[in-house]
Amino acid sequence: MSAYPESLKSALRLMQDGIGAERYLVCWRGLNQQLEVVDSVGLDQNALFVSEALSVSLLEQVASSGEPCWSDQQKLIDGSLTFLLAGIKSYMCVPVRFPGRSETAVLYVDDRKTVARFTYTDYTNLLNLARRVGNPTANQKFPAQTRAMPTRPVEMKSENVFRLPNAQQVSFFRSLSTFINAGIPLLHGIHALAQNAESKVLQSFCEALHRILLKGSPLSEGCRRLGNFSPMVLHMLKSAENAGQLAEVLGLLALYLEENYARLARIRSALVYPALVLIASLAMAIVLPTFVLRDQLKSYTTMAELPFPTKILVLVGDIARFPGSWLAGLIGVFLLPRLLRKLMADERVRRRYHRLFWLFGPTARSYCAWQEVSLASSLGLQLKSGVSLLEALRTSLLVSGSPLLLDASEDILEKVRNGQQLSKALELAPGISKPFRQLLVAGEESGHIVSSLEWIANAAKLDFDHAVDTSIRLVEPMAMLLMGLIVGVVTLGTLLPSLKLMDQF
Secondary structure, X not given: OOOOOHHHHHXXXXXXXXXXXXXXXXXXXXXXXXXXXXXXXXXXXXXXXXXXXXXXXXXXXXXXXXXXXXXXXXXXOOOHHHHHHHOOOEEEEEEEEOOOOOOEEEEEEEEOOOOXXXXXXXXXXXXXXXXXXXXXXXXXXXXXXXXOOOOOOOOOOOOOOEOOOHHHHHHHHHHHHHHHHOOOOHHHHHHHHHHHOOOHHHHHHHHHHHHHHHOOOOHHHHHHHHEOOOHHHHHHHHHHHHHOOHHHHXXXXXXXXXXXXXXXXXXXXXXXXXXXXXXXXXXXXXXXXXXXXXXXXXHHOOOOOOOHHHHHHHHHHHHHHOHHHHHHHHHHHHHHHHHHHHHHHOHHHHHHHHHHHHHOHHHHHHHHHHHHHHHHHHHHHHHHOOOOHHHHHHHXXXXXXXXXXXXXXXXXXXHXXXXXXXXXXXXXXXXXXXXXXXHHHHHHHHOOHHHHHHHHHHHHXXXXXXXXXXXXXXXXXXXXXXXXXXXXXXXXXXXXXXXXXXXXX
């Protein structure tokens, strides 16, 4: 064997420290163009090119082309027959170039595990190791990371937290899923998004995320440090990385966030019409006494006793004609959104607000259906991505957006922790209907709880749409009734004094 650089001797030990795999191989291709084994674990060096079911053509290809190769969860194993005979489920093979030398080394790892495939983080770590071995004087650090223990977060005081809107989160996850399914490395995909994203915020986020991933941190850690993603999203990303199902989970996340955004948009649109009617009614109640009926109401002030509706109109007109009233009203319009946000941030106010929607007849079913859709969707999605039941339930209750479910979360989690069925524990959850729990019982008894939750979520979505349509049909007449009440007060306030004066004559 021709002499190889001293830095190559430590490659096997560094691979064992940084990558959780069963078998390792370090090869050297010298000036004679012959591929020779430097060291290995789990592989017979003497029989490697004779009887070992390893694709030597893969090693030769990587050594000749200088291009790395790896199998992800969406790609078939190259050299399928030999890898199939060996039972290899996932592999990575990267070249090592040495400055000023024409020789090449190859780092190879594979795994026979049925679930845990190599992820892009493992691939990045192996590439970083190859650069370090090939140029040992470079100031690079290879993170010691295993699949069981995530990378320890590094404190970065200069990092910014990017506030990504829901629509941009959907675009980000869907783009990453498309890149991975198309065989494009995730780092390349994030770099492309940093150049061509739809907004400046998303571009800056992708640039910062790309820098973190280049240092070997996983995607979940980068999103946690840089973005405003919910705990459920971070848990799912972490589980997907461990299970090697990142592309599928990213697509599911995009779909979930999109549907959740559509539900909130539907609720907001349902409240637009009643809000407009209420604003128009209040404007009419202020403008009519102040400008249209001003002279007529002034003539009524000579009467000894005014009817009650007329007193209301006179009082409103006097307040509106006061110079400081319009200034105070203008300031109130600007301050009202901030005041509402501050009130909604208070837990007691939010709890009473949600309880009102839960107990109010026209909106009760819509609210319960919204809770059921959110709980079933997030819980089923997390279980499908490999999150444990207790952790998935805790996160689902946390991100449900319902203070009522959050108040009951500790009791629900305690029952599940003590071995009770999920359907029984959810009896403590306010707003979760009996049919929801009965369908969940069927999934628990059949052992297909994930499929059952997906079916429940789809049924709850239909129920939610129907309940929202019903609520709209009930709320709109109530808004019109309020408007009619204001019109009636104005009409009585102007007619009753006239009738009283006519009686005096």
